[in-house]
Each structure stands twice: as C-alpha cells, then as structure tokens.
Ligand SMILES: Nc1nc2c(ncn2[C@@H]2O[C@H](COP(=O)(O)OP(=O)(O)OP(=O)(O)O)[C@@H](O)[C@H]2O)c(=O)[nH]1
C-alpha cells in the first residue's frame with residue numbers, strides 16, 4: 001500500500017560514543033513521516049542485521065566514524081546474504097571515508113554513503129528516493 | 139504477492155523462519171493484497187501463547203522491565219516475543235520507536251523476537267495490526283508474547299483486553315501515576331508492579347495501591363492481585379514477577395476464567411477492527427461525493443448531523459453481510 005510509512009533502522013556501530021548526529025537524523029526522518037527504529041550506540045554488525053530482520057525495515061542506515069567501515073560494511077552484507085535478506089533491506093552508510101572506499105562499498109552493495117555534514121533534509125530525500133526506486137513488492 | 143505466496147510464507151513462519159514471521163507481520167499491518175486470505179489460517183494455527191500486556195505511564199520503565207523479564211523467562215526456557223507499541227505523530231505520521239533500545243541485551247538471542255510498531259493514527263487502542271501481529275507470533279510458536287503499550291487514556295485500555303495477563307507498571311511517588319491508575323487502569327490490571335523500587339517511597343506507593351485494590355472486582359473473582367516491587371535495571375524482583383505471571387496463567391486455566399477472557403478478547407478485537415474498517419470505508423474516495431452532499435445538507439440545515447451520519451454508516455456497512463445464514 002502506498003500510504004505505508006517508510007521504516008528505517010538507524011544503527012551506530014563501533015566505539016565512538018556520540019549519537020547526537022544520529023538523533024538529529026532520526027527526528028528529521030520522523031518529521032518526514034517515517035518510522036525510525038533507533039538501536040543506540042556500540043552495536044555489532046550481527047546485531048544490526050538481526051534487528052533489521054525483526055523490524056522488517058525498508059532501510060538500514062549505519063553510521064560509523066571509527067574508520068572500520070571497510071570491515072564492518074562487508075560483514076553486514078555477508079550476514080544479510082547469509083540470511084537471505086540482502087534484497088529486502090536497502091543499506092546506507094554515513095560517516096567520513098575516502099572516495100575510493102565509497103566506490104568499493106557501493107560496488108559491494110551499500111546503496112548510498114552520505115558524508116558527515118550531509119544536511120538532514122538531504123538524508124530524508126535520499127532515503128525516499130532509494131525506497132521509491134526499489135518499489136518493493138512485499 | 140498472491141494469496142498462495144502468503145500461505146507459503148505462513149508455513150515458513152510456523153517453521154520458525156524469522157524473516158518470514160517479520161514479513162507476515164508487515165504484510166498484514168499494511169494490508170498487502172492477498173493477506174486477508176491468510177489471516178484465517180494464522181488464527182487457526184494459534185491459541186497456545188501466553189499473551190501478556192505491559193502498560194503504565196510514559197517513562198515508568200516498561201521497556202527496561204520487559205528487558206529484565208526476557209532474561210528471567212529465557213532462563214526458564216521460554217521463547218519470548220515482544221511487540222512494543224509507540225504513538226505515531228498525529229501531525230506527520232512518523233514515529234521514533236525507542237523501546238527496543240532498552241532491550242538490547244537480547245539482540246542476538248534466537249529465543250527472543252522484538253518488533254516495534256507505531257500506532258499509525260489508528261483509532262482505538264487495540265489496533266488491527268497489533269492483534270494480527272500477536273496472532274502471527276502465536277501461530278509461529280512463541281511461548282509468550284508480550285505487548286508493551288503506553289497506558290494513558292481510554293483507548294489504550296482496550297489493548298489489555300487482548301492480553302491474558304495485564305501488568306500495570308507504576309513508580310514510587312504520589313500524583314500522576316496513582317491518578318492514572320484511578321482513571322481506569324486499576325480495574326484491568328492482574329498484576330501491579332511498582333518499578334524503580336530503588337527510589338524512595340516505593341513501599342508507600344505499594345501500600346497505597348494495595349489499599350485501592352481491596353475494592354477491586356478482580357479480587358472478588360478469586361485472584362489475589364499481587365503488588366510487586368521491582369528494579370528493572372538490576373533485576374530485583376524479577377523472579378517474583380515471572381512467578382506472578384505464570385501463577386496468573388495457571389489460575390486462568392484452573393478457574394475457567396481463561397475461556398471467558400478469550401471471549402472478551404474476541405469481542406474487543408472484533409469491535410475495534412470493525413470500527414477501523416468502518417472509518418476506512420467512510421474515508422474511501424468513492425464515498426466522497428455522497429459525503430459532500432451530506433455536508434451541504436447539514437450546513438443548509440435540510441437535515442441534522444445524526445441523520446446524515448446514519449445514512450453514511452448504513453451506506454458503507456452493507457448490512458446484508460450480517461446475514462445469519464452466512465457460515466463462519
Ligand atoms: N532508578 C531506576 N530507573 C529505572 C528503572 N527502570 C527503568 N529506569 C529508567 O527509566 C527510564 C525510562 O525507562 P523505559 O524502560 O524506557 O521506560 P518506558 O516506560 O518503557 O518508557 P516509554 O516507552 O517511553 O513510555 C530510563 O532512563 C531507565 O533507565 C529502575 O528500576 N530504577
């Protein structure tokens with residue numbers, strides 16, 4: 001149904017202990033009519049994937065600043081494939097990383113990577129566009 | 139997806155396949171085409187889970203309590219599912235679903251399933267989606283299904299009617315909590331929990347509650363309403379809470395009250411869902427032009443709002459569907 005709100009999981013992986021940014025994003029997405037599940041700090045890849053499955057979200061947004069993106073994203077993708085949900089959830093990332101890493105991650109299946117300074121409105125638009133583009137059938 | 143594909147998904151869900159359980163809940167919630175056919179099978183497959191409602195004022199510690207209870211029940215070998223309901227913003231329809239953040243201890247436990255749901259502006263506390271999600275989890279074989287809701291206002295009282303056992307969570311201190319309980323929660327609670335018992339005044343709150351419960355109808359029915367003290371953050375009082383929940387279920391079974399409650403739950407669900415369906419039909423664009431005519435007629439005082447509403451409801455309800463010949 002078209003009027004079903006978009007569901008987004010926001011997860012913060014890694015050791016850095018700030019979640020002000022994620023909370024701002026969560027509010028922006030809510031104000032845009034989306035349902036946002038926020039899981040708190042210091043999650044692991046396995047926890048993120050298990051949560052995304054139980055919550056059946058459209059989008060998984062992972063924020064990390066710790067520089068471990070080249071290990072964590074492939075881990076998440078691997079787990080999603082293992083559990084047969086790689087096509088089910090759109091994977092997005094946020095944080096600071098070099099351009100060549102962004103390219104590699106996109107090839108692996110991370111559908112968008114937004115820099116740390118992306119304004120909340122642009123994040124909302126990006127989420128919407130990705131969900132619309134997919135036109136999920138289930 | 140076709141009805142057949144949904145049936146296949148239900149089979150996988152019943153086999154314990156978590157992504158299928160999850161998809162089925164979403165499909166029913168957003169009423170995907172083909173899902174209404176599978177619902178009868180979902181209900182036919184269920185009926186074994188102990189459904190527990192946990193409610194109480196915002197911030198009372200319900201989610202932390204559920205987290206601690208999950209630990210306790212898992213220790214007793216039970217597989218437990220949780221549905222945590224939060225309100226949608228009436229302005230934007232969006233929601234931040236924050237209950238789960240308190241339940242992270244069990245994020246990787248295969249014996250625990252947690253689903254956050256927003257009210258999505260539905261009228262009536264027992265939303266169709268919540269009722270259906272409970273039914274899916276029951277059908278999928280979870281021993282216990284816990285529903286966390288915020289206990290404010292009359293609407294939310296409905297949710298407790300779908301539960302076998304309802305726990306009301308309050309916190310030490312006078313004022314709002316006791317007032318909320320007075321307003322109606324008191325009658326529906328099977329177990330009362332004074333959480334945050336590490337704070338001053340817990341004993342006094344418990345004593346006050348016990349005093350108020352002396353007058354309760356439930357007490358007359360033969361169930362002694364427990365008033366328990368808990369500290370959700372360190373697990374104090376949790377074994378007693380789990381014992382009380384199990385004790386209540388045993389009492390429901392032995393007293394025959396279970397059968398009565400199943401009927402009450404069925405009645406509450408049917409009424410709530412009927413309300414929802416009726417409102418949906420009234421808002422259907424096809425009704426729109428007729429609605430506009432009625433608005434004109436009332437505005438011009440050619441008729442009154444009550445008569446107009448009757449015309450509307452009669453028009454969308456198709457009374458022929460209530461035909462007693464129609465087999466169930
Ligand atoms: N001191 C103390 N604080 C507690 C206890 N249980 C929960 N809290 C705190 O109470 C706050 C609210 O806890 P939640 O579990 O989110 O409460 P809730 O009732 O689920 O809240 P809503 O879902 O927003 O209505 C948190 O900051 C908890 O840390 C307790 O036993 N003692």
Ligand SMILES: [Mg+2]
Nearest residue numbers: 200201236237
């Ligand atoms: Mg909560």
